[in-house]
Amino acid sequence: MNASTASQETLAALRAELGAEPPEGLSALSDDALRHLLDSIRAQKAQQRAALDSAITQGLTVVPTLLRGAVRKILFKGG
Amino acid sequence: MSQVDLIAEKIKLGRLLSLSPAALEQYDALDAATLRALREQISDSLFDDSRGMLERVASASRLLPNALVASVGERSFGPMLCARITGLLSPERAAALAAHMPDEFLADVAMQLDPRSARGVIAQLGKERVVAVAKVLLARGEHVTLGRFVDFLDLDIIAAVVEVILHEAVLLDIAFYIEAKPRISELAGLLPEPRLRALILHAGDGDGDTWVASLALMSHLNDDWRRRIGDIVVSEGEVFLTRLVDAAHAHDLWDAMLPIVGSMTDAARLTLAAMPALGRVEVLESVVRAAHRGRLWPDFLPLVAALHVDARRVAASVVEVLPEAMLLDIIDTAHAHRLWPALLGLVAQMTPSEARTALRLLVQQELEVLHALLEAVDGTLVSWGELLPHVDHLHDDDVTLLARVFEDPARASALSALRAAAEQDGRWERLEPLLTR
Structure with missing residues (x-):
């Protein structure tokens, strides 16, 4: 693989983000495209976390008061 | 994988990462196999990223009645998070929650779901419910989603869904997105002969892209099915066959066509080989190129044997000047x-x-x-x-x-x-x- 130093760094970040060795074929991408891919994955994860936080906050409001404490305990480990 | 697989994979990656077609152009250098491997890794990492909290949500949901959990799921969590949580619930529980959700919402969830994590739930949903959700997806033109699920559904459920798909064009379009290509032969077995014939004729009525996609699909069929389809194609007569040969030549599709020709019955191959278009030197040159590229000489030689002597002479003039390695x-x-x-x-x-x-x-x-x-x-x-x-x-x-x-x-x-x-x-x-x- 003849990747530039920038690509090598981005590939290493992708490896960390994916938690696995990225497919070999990714070496065909330019530095910019690799960076775009990494940013897109990070953005998607951030969006997912935000959606999850908001869903939990909103969901808790409709849980019956009597059960809300127990549910919060499971969700936030006693928080 | 073919050009069609590449298009399908780009669409799926675009959905997973919420990328526009223009943004996806950056990945033009990737082949279909790389895109698929990447998509599966991203899907796994998105799931793993919130896994801890998703597991706690799944666990806490056990304290609440199904109707309430279903309502919270639909109103607060939405389809994407529900899709992620699905894989963490037992199939029975997930199906019990789905029973409280409308078909429209389940269709939303299906679009976000990684089918690998949902095989058990789908089996629990029952045929009628799957068909109802499939109808919603059909009405939305969600052929990508339907194609993805084909890999994970039992054949009898697929047969029930196929029955509600009224247009051959839709059937063909969904088939393009099937990932488990070896299943395509099984699926062809679900179609009665008139429907299969209509499907092939539809491919012939379409533009070049439809031919490209259809032939790419047919190349995934096993020998028995190639033979049957070859016979149907040939029985459609000279006009259809000429169109097929012209399309194979114009779009450089001989690598998909040759295996079908190689599997045809001798009689069908003779009929195809008698097409005047197959006697043209530029057509035979592209056939030879495809045979070399795909190492399809076992399919090429029976075609040559079936050619009329004049056409065979043209083929001979193409072959005689090939490099030694190819002749060997x-x-x-x-x-x-x-x-x-x-x-x-x-x-x-x-x-x-x-x-x-x-x-x-x-x-x-x-x-x-x-x-x-x-x-x-x-x-x-x-x-x-x-x-x-x-x-x-x-x-x-x-x-x-x-x-x-x-x-x-x-x-x-x-x-x-x-x-x-x-x-x-x-x-x-x-x-x-x-x-x-």
């Missing part, structure tokens, strides 16, 4: 697949002066190969009379190589036949000292 590939194929009559029929139509390379490579073969070749000359329509003019252009040293095989008494009748033909056209005087040492 063809010779190996003829031997391995017992296709000597087809190859010898081709050699017989070569220009004698141009056939020298092919002939030299033939006589240089191992003894065992030469025996098989001679048996073919003995038992086919190719006669020594047709082959002998080519021998004029062989060096004596090369002709002498043939003598090895005639040393075997079992080849006495072949030598007699050769001698009779050579005496008749005045070549025996040269050949006798070379062949009967």
